Amino acid sequence: MRITDASYGSNEDGLIWGYRFVPGEPAQPISTDAVAAFLAQPRDGANPGFLWLHFSLSNVGAERYLHRALDLPDAFFDSLRSEVGSTRLELDDGALIAVIHDVLFDSSFDASEVGTTSLCIGPRLLVSARLRPLRSVDQLRAAVRSGQIFRSPVELLAHLLRDQASVLGDILRKSTVQVDRIEDRLLANRIADDRKQLGALRRSLVRLQRLLAPEPTALFRLLNRPPDWIDRDDIQDLQQAAEEFSTAIGDSAALVERVKLIQEELAALVNEQTGRTLFVLTVVTVLALPINLIAGLFGMNVGGVPLSDNPHGFWSVVVGLFALTAVLAYAAFGRRRD
Numbered sequence: 001m002r003i004t005d006a007s008y009g010s011n012e013d014g015l016i017w018g019y020r021f022v023p024g025e026p027a028q029p030i031s032t033d034a035v036a037a038f039l040a041q042p043r044d045g046a047n048p049g050f051l052w053l054h055f056s057l058s059n060v061g062a063e064r065y066l067h068r069a070l071d072l073p074d075a076f077f078d079s080l081r082s083e084v085g086s087t088r089l090e091l092d093d094g095a096l097i098a099v100i101h102d103v104l105f106d107s108s109f110d111a112s113e114v115g116t117t118s119l120c121i122g123p124r125l126l127v128s129a130r131l132r133p134l135r136s137v138d139q140l141r142a143a144v145r146s147g148q149i150f151r152s153p154v155e156l157l158a159h160l161l162r163d164q165a166s167v168l169g170d171i172l173r174k175s176t177v178q179v180d181r182i183e184d185r186l187l188a189n190r191i192a193d194d195r196k197q198l199g200a201l202r203r204s205l206v207r208l209q210r211l212l213a214p215e216p217t218a219l220f221r222l223l224n225r226p227p228d229w230i231d232r233d234d235i236q237d238l239q240q241a242a243e244e245f246s247t248a249i250g251d252s253a254a255l256v257e258r259v260k261l262i263q264e265e266l267a268a269l270v271n272e273q274t275g276r277t278l279f280v281l282t283v284v285t286v287l288a289l290p291i292n293l294i295a296g297l298f299g300m301n302v303g304g305v306p307l308s309d310n311p312h313g314f315w316s317v318v319v320g321l322f323a324l325t326a327v328l329a330y331a332a333f334g335r336r337r338d
Contacts, residue, residue, distance in 0.1 A: 014062020089218035
Protein backbone atom coordinates (compact mmCIF):
# COMPACT_ATOMS: atom_id res chain seq x y z
CA MET A 1 0.00 0.00 0.00
CA ARG A 2 1.49 3.30 -1.13
CA ILE A 3 -0.56 5.56 1.11
CA THR A 4 1.47 6.95 3.96
CA ASP A 5 0.35 7.28 7.52
CA ALA A 6 2.08 10.62 8.00
CA SER A 7 -0.13 13.51 8.87
CA TYR A 8 0.43 15.43 5.66
CA GLY A 9 2.74 13.32 3.49
CA SER A 10 1.77 12.15 0.00
CA ASN A 11 2.83 9.32 -2.30
CA GLU A 12 4.22 9.70 -5.82
CA ASP A 13 0.69 10.27 -7.16
CA GLY A 14 0.09 13.11 -4.70
CA LEU A 15 -2.37 11.08 -2.63
CA ILE A 16 -2.29 12.07 1.03
CA TRP A 17 -4.94 9.58 2.06
CA GLY A 18 -7.66 7.51 0.47
CA TYR A 19 -10.58 5.70 2.08
CA ARG A 20 -13.16 3.23 0.82
CA PHE A 21 -16.57 3.43 2.50
CA VAL A 22 -18.90 0.46 2.64
CA PRO A 23 -22.46 0.86 3.98
CA GLY A 24 -22.65 0.08 7.67
CA GLU A 25 -18.88 -0.38 8.13
CA PRO A 26 -15.97 1.88 9.07
CA ALA A 27 -13.86 3.21 6.23
CA GLN A 28 -10.79 1.31 5.09
CA PRO A 29 -7.63 2.83 3.57
CA ILE A 30 -7.18 2.36 -0.16
CA SER A 31 -4.16 2.89 -2.41
CA THR A 32 -4.05 4.55 -5.81
CA ASP A 33 -3.53 1.12 -7.40
CA ALA A 34 -6.92 -0.06 -6.12
CA VAL A 35 -8.84 3.09 -7.14
CA ALA A 36 -9.02 2.22 -10.85
CA ALA A 37 -10.21 -1.30 -10.10
CA PHE A 38 -12.96 0.00 -7.82
CA LEU A 39 -14.21 2.59 -10.29
CA ALA A 40 -14.12 0.09 -13.18
CA GLN A 41 -16.73 -2.09 -11.48
CA PRO A 42 -20.41 -1.19 -11.90
CA ARG A 43 -22.26 0.33 -9.00
CA ASP A 44 -24.41 -2.54 -7.73
CA GLY A 45 -24.80 -4.77 -4.72
CA ALA A 46 -21.52 -6.52 -5.44
CA ASN A 47 -19.57 -3.26 -5.41
CA PRO A 48 -21.22 -0.97 -2.86
CA GLY A 49 -19.78 2.12 -1.24
CA PHE A 50 -17.71 5.06 -2.41
CA LEU A 51 -14.20 6.55 -2.19
CA TRP A 52 -12.67 9.64 -0.65
CA LEU A 53 -9.34 10.62 -2.17
CA HIS A 54 -7.43 13.59 -0.77
CA PHE A 55 -4.50 15.02 -2.78
CA SER A 56 -1.71 17.49 -2.16
CA LEU A 57 -1.33 20.06 -4.93
CA SER A 58 2.23 20.77 -3.79
CA ASN A 59 3.09 17.36 -5.28
CA VAL A 60 3.52 17.72 -9.05
CA GLY A 61 2.26 14.17 -9.56
CA ALA A 62 -1.18 14.92 -8.11
CA GLU A 63 -2.66 16.77 -11.09
CA ARG A 64 -1.10 14.31 -13.53
CA TYR A 65 -2.74 11.41 -11.72
CA LEU A 66 -6.10 13.20 -11.58
CA HIS A 67 -6.02 13.76 -15.34
CA ARG A 68 -4.83 10.23 -16.09
CA ALA A 69 -6.83 8.04 -13.72
CA LEU A 70 -10.04 9.91 -12.88
CA ASP A 71 -12.77 11.26 -15.14
CA LEU A 72 -13.36 14.65 -13.55
CA PRO A 73 -15.04 17.78 -14.97
CA ASP A 74 -12.90 20.59 -16.36
CA ALA A 75 -14.40 22.97 -13.79
CA PHE A 76 -12.65 21.01 -11.03
CA PHE A 77 -9.22 21.40 -12.67
CA ASP A 78 -9.92 25.10 -13.21
CA SER A 79 -10.63 25.46 -9.47
CA LEU A 80 -7.21 23.96 -8.66
CA ARG A 81 -5.46 26.92 -10.28
CA SER A 82 -7.78 29.64 -9.02
CA GLU A 83 -6.62 32.13 -6.40
CA VAL A 84 -8.26 32.56 -3.03
CA GLY A 85 -11.69 34.04 -3.68
CA SER A 86 -15.24 33.53 -2.53
CA THR A 87 -16.74 30.11 -1.87
CA ARG A 88 -18.25 28.26 -4.86
CA LEU A 89 -20.65 25.34 -5.00
CA GLU A 90 -22.02 24.38 -8.41
CA LEU A 91 -23.01 21.47 -10.66
CA ASP A 92 -20.95 20.54 -13.71
CA ASP A 93 -21.47 17.41 -15.85
CA GLY A 94 -23.58 15.83 -13.12
CA ALA A 95 -20.85 16.30 -10.49
CA LEU A 96 -20.82 18.73 -7.61
CA ILE A 97 -17.84 21.13 -7.68
CA ALA A 98 -17.05 22.99 -4.47
CA VAL A 99 -14.34 25.45 -3.47
CA ILE A 100 -14.25 26.06 0.28
CA HIS A 101 -11.95 28.10 2.51
CA ASP A 102 -10.68 27.59 6.01
CA VAL A 103 -7.82 28.55 8.30
CA LEU A 104 -4.62 26.57 8.05
CA PHE A 105 -4.06 23.54 10.24
CA ASP A 106 -1.19 25.04 12.28
CA SER A 107 -2.55 28.58 12.25
CA SER A 108 -3.30 30.78 15.24
CA PHE A 109 -5.70 32.59 12.89
CA ASP A 110 -4.42 35.55 10.99
CA ALA A 111 -5.87 37.38 8.01
CA SER A 112 -3.26 35.85 5.69
CA GLU A 113 -3.53 32.28 7.04
CA VAL A 114 -6.47 31.12 4.93
CA GLY A 115 -6.29 28.18 2.54
CA THR A 116 -8.49 26.67 -0.15
CA THR A 117 -9.74 23.14 -0.78
CA SER A 118 -11.27 22.08 -4.10
CA LEU A 119 -13.75 19.21 -4.09
CA CYS A 120 -15.45 17.12 -6.77
CA ILE A 121 -18.36 15.02 -5.49
CA GLY A 122 -20.11 12.30 -7.45
CA PRO A 123 -22.26 9.25 -6.59
CA ARG A 124 -19.22 7.03 -5.93
CA LEU A 125 -16.33 9.39 -5.46
CA LEU A 126 -15.26 12.43 -3.46
CA VAL A 127 -11.99 14.00 -4.57
CA SER A 128 -10.45 16.81 -2.53
CA ALA A 129 -7.23 18.66 -3.26
CA ARG A 130 -5.43 21.38 -1.36
CA LEU A 131 -2.10 23.18 -1.36
CA ARG A 132 -1.75 23.49 2.41
CA PRO A 133 -3.50 21.51 5.20
CA LEU A 134 -6.71 22.94 6.66
CA ARG A 135 -8.29 22.40 10.06
CA SER A 136 -11.77 21.35 8.91
CA VAL A 137 -10.43 18.71 6.52
CA ASP A 138 -8.19 17.34 9.27
CA GLN A 139 -11.18 17.16 11.63
CA LEU A 140 -13.14 15.21 9.00
CA ARG A 141 -10.27 12.78 8.58
CA ALA A 142 -10.11 12.32 12.35
CA ALA A 143 -13.81 11.41 12.35
CA VAL A 144 -13.23 8.86 9.57
CA ARG A 145 -10.24 7.32 11.34
CA SER A 146 -12.20 7.07 14.59
CA GLY A 147 -14.64 4.68 12.87
CA GLN A 148 -17.55 6.98 12.16
CA ILE A 149 -19.79 5.55 9.44
CA PHE A 150 -20.75 7.58 6.35
CA ARG A 151 -23.35 6.44 3.84
CA SER A 152 -22.50 8.75 0.89
CA PRO A 153 -20.02 11.37 -0.38
CA VAL A 154 -22.63 14.07 0.24
CA GLU A 155 -22.78 13.12 3.91
CA LEU A 156 -18.99 13.56 3.99
CA LEU A 157 -19.43 17.01 2.45
CA ALA A 158 -22.10 17.92 5.00
CA HIS A 159 -19.81 16.77 7.83
CA LEU A 160 -16.96 18.83 6.34
CA LEU A 161 -19.16 21.93 6.25
CA ARG A 162 -20.20 21.38 9.86
CA ASP A 163 -16.54 21.02 10.81
CA GLN A 164 -15.87 24.24 8.95
CA ALA A 165 -18.62 25.95 10.93
CA SER A 166 -17.13 24.48 14.12
CA VAL A 167 -13.70 25.93 13.27
CA LEU A 168 -15.29 29.31 12.61
CA GLY A 169 -17.19 29.06 15.90
CA ASP A 170 -13.94 28.31 17.74
CA ILE A 171 -12.33 31.37 16.14
CA LEU A 172 -15.31 33.48 17.17
CA ARG A 173 -15.12 32.25 20.77
CA LYS A 174 -11.41 33.10 21.02
CA SER A 175 -12.01 36.46 19.36
CA THR A 176 -14.88 37.18 21.74
CA VAL A 177 -12.59 36.55 24.72
CA GLN A 178 -10.09 39.06 23.31
CA VAL A 179 -12.82 41.62 22.69
CA ASP A 180 -14.13 41.16 26.26
CA ARG A 181 -10.67 41.85 27.68
CA ILE A 182 -10.22 44.93 25.54
CA GLU A 183 -13.66 46.18 26.57
CA ASP A 184 -12.81 45.70 30.25
CA ARG A 185 -9.61 47.70 29.80
CA LEU A 186 -11.57 50.36 27.96
CA LEU A 187 -13.99 50.70 30.87
CA ALA A 188 -10.97 51.09 33.16
CA ASN A 189 -9.54 53.79 30.82
CA ARG A 190 -6.50 51.67 30.00
CA ILE A 191 -6.08 51.96 26.24
CA ALA A 192 -2.50 50.76 25.69
CA ASP A 193 -2.21 49.21 22.19
CA ASP A 194 -5.81 47.95 22.04
CA ARG A 195 -6.60 50.02 18.95
CA LYS A 196 -3.98 48.19 16.91
CA GLN A 197 -5.14 44.81 18.22
CA LEU A 198 -8.78 45.60 17.48
CA GLY A 199 -7.90 46.72 13.97
CA ALA A 200 -6.08 43.46 13.22
CA LEU A 201 -8.89 41.40 14.72
CA ARG A 202 -11.58 43.21 12.77
CA ARG A 203 -9.61 42.93 9.53
CA SER A 204 -9.21 39.16 10.00
CA LEU A 205 -12.87 38.61 10.83
CA VAL A 206 -14.07 40.70 7.90
CA ARG A 207 -11.82 38.82 5.47
CA LEU A 208 -12.91 35.44 6.78
CA GLN A 209 -16.54 36.51 6.69
CA ARG A 210 -16.18 37.74 3.11
CA LEU A 211 -14.71 34.38 2.07
CA LEU A 212 -17.26 32.21 3.87
CA ALA A 213 -20.48 34.22 3.64
CA PRO A 214 -21.41 32.96 0.12
CA GLU A 215 -21.26 29.33 1.28
CA PRO A 216 -24.73 29.06 2.93
CA THR A 217 -26.28 30.87 -0.05
CA ALA A 218 -24.66 28.42 -2.46
CA LEU A 219 -25.86 25.51 -0.36
CA PHE A 220 -29.45 26.74 -0.25
CA ARG A 221 -29.36 27.33 -4.00
CA LEU A 222 -28.16 23.76 -4.51
CA LEU A 223 -30.86 22.39 -2.22
CA ASN A 224 -33.54 24.00 -4.37
CA ARG A 225 -32.47 21.90 -7.37
CA PRO A 226 -30.35 18.97 -6.17
CA PRO A 227 -28.98 16.40 -8.63
CA ASP A 228 -30.85 13.10 -8.97
CA TRP A 229 -28.18 11.01 -7.24
CA ILE A 230 -28.49 12.95 -3.93
CA ASP A 231 -31.09 11.23 -1.72
CA ARG A 232 -33.42 12.81 0.79
CA ASP A 233 -31.25 12.09 3.86
CA ASP A 234 -28.26 13.79 2.22
CA ILE A 235 -30.37 16.84 1.40
CA GLN A 236 -31.41 17.08 5.05
CA ASP A 237 -27.76 16.85 6.13
CA LEU A 238 -26.78 19.62 3.74
CA GLN A 239 -29.67 21.76 4.93
CA GLN A 240 -28.62 21.31 8.56
CA ALA A 241 -25.00 22.17 7.67
CA ALA A 242 -26.17 25.29 5.81
CA GLU A 243 -28.24 26.41 8.81
CA GLU A 244 -25.34 25.89 11.22
CA PHE A 245 -23.03 27.77 8.91
CA SER A 246 -25.53 30.62 8.54
CA THR A 247 -25.65 30.90 12.33
CA ALA A 248 -21.85 31.06 12.53
CA ILE A 249 -21.72 33.73 9.82
CA GLY A 250 -24.37 35.74 11.68
CA ASP A 251 -22.37 35.51 14.91
CA SER A 252 -19.29 36.66 13.01
CA ALA A 253 -21.14 39.69 11.64
CA ALA A 254 -22.39 40.56 15.14
CA LEU A 255 -18.85 40.34 16.55
CA VAL A 256 -17.51 42.55 13.75
CA GLU A 257 -20.17 45.14 14.57
CA ARG A 258 -19.24 44.97 18.25
CA VAL A 259 -15.56 45.48 17.43
CA LYS A 260 -16.54 48.47 15.29
CA LEU A 261 -18.44 50.05 18.19
CA ILE A 262 -15.51 49.50 20.56
CA GLN A 263 -13.18 51.08 18.00
CA GLU A 264 -15.42 54.13 17.85
CA GLU A 265 -15.48 54.34 21.65
CA LEU A 266 -11.69 54.03 21.76
CA ALA A 267 -11.35 56.78 19.16
CA ALA A 268 -13.63 59.02 21.19
CA LEU A 269 -11.62 58.32 24.35
CA VAL A 270 -8.34 59.07 22.56
CA ASN A 271 -9.78 62.30 21.19
CA GLU A 272 -10.91 63.27 24.68
CA GLN A 273 -7.47 62.62 26.12
CA THR A 274 -5.87 64.56 23.28
CA GLY A 275 -8.22 67.45 23.99
CA ARG A 276 -7.22 67.47 27.66
CA THR A 277 -3.55 67.47 26.74
CA LEU A 278 -3.98 70.33 24.29
CA PHE A 279 -5.92 72.31 26.89
CA VAL A 280 -3.16 71.91 29.47
CA LEU A 281 -0.53 72.97 26.95
CA THR A 282 -2.64 75.96 25.94
CA VAL A 283 -3.14 77.05 29.56
CA VAL A 284 0.57 76.73 30.30
CA THR A 285 1.36 78.80 27.22
CA VAL A 286 -1.16 81.50 28.20
CA LEU A 287 0.09 81.64 31.79
CA ALA A 288 3.70 81.95 30.65
CA LEU A 289 2.90 84.65 28.10
CA PRO A 290 3.00 87.68 30.49
CA ILE A 291 6.28 86.52 32.03
CA ASN A 292 7.90 86.07 28.62
CA LEU A 293 6.55 89.41 27.42
CA ILE A 294 7.79 91.41 30.43
CA ALA A 295 11.12 89.56 30.41
CA GLY A 296 11.60 90.48 26.78
CA LEU A 297 10.74 94.13 27.34
CA PHE A 298 12.95 94.60 30.41
CA GLY A 299 15.82 92.65 28.89
CA MET A 300 16.40 94.90 25.88
CA ASN A 301 19.16 96.85 27.70
CA VAL A 302 18.18 100.24 26.30
CA GLY A 303 17.66 103.53 27.99
CA GLY A 304 14.38 104.52 29.59
CA VAL A 305 13.57 101.12 31.14
CA PRO A 306 10.71 101.73 33.63
CA LEU A 307 11.38 101.37 37.37
CA SER A 308 15.11 100.96 36.80
CA ASP A 309 15.86 103.54 39.48
CA ASN A 310 13.09 102.48 41.85
CA PRO A 311 14.34 100.32 44.76
CA HIS A 312 11.02 98.46 44.79
CA GLY A 313 10.73 98.17 41.00
CA PHE A 314 11.59 94.43 40.83
CA TRP A 315 8.98 93.40 43.36
CA SER A 316 6.40 95.70 41.82
CA VAL A 317 6.85 93.92 38.48
CA VAL A 318 6.76 90.45 40.14
CA VAL A 319 3.54 91.26 42.01
CA GLY A 320 1.97 92.62 38.85
CA LEU A 321 2.95 89.49 36.90
CA PHE A 322 1.51 87.19 39.58
CA ALA A 323 -1.72 89.17 39.62
CA LEU A 324 -2.05 89.09 35.84
CA THR A 325 -1.23 85.36 35.73
CA ALA A 326 -3.84 84.69 38.44
CA VAL A 327 -6.48 86.56 36.44
CA LEU A 328 -5.64 84.58 33.28
CA ALA A 329 -5.65 81.27 35.20
CA TYR A 330 -9.03 82.06 36.74
CA ALA A 331 -10.44 82.95 33.34
CA ALA A 332 -9.09 79.77 31.72
CA PHE A 333 -10.04 77.23 34.40
CA GLY A 334 -13.32 78.96 35.16
CA ARG A 335 -14.33 78.66 31.50
CA ARG A 336 -13.17 75.03 31.55
CA ARG A 337 -15.49 74.22 34.43
CA ASP A 338 -18.37 75.89 32.63
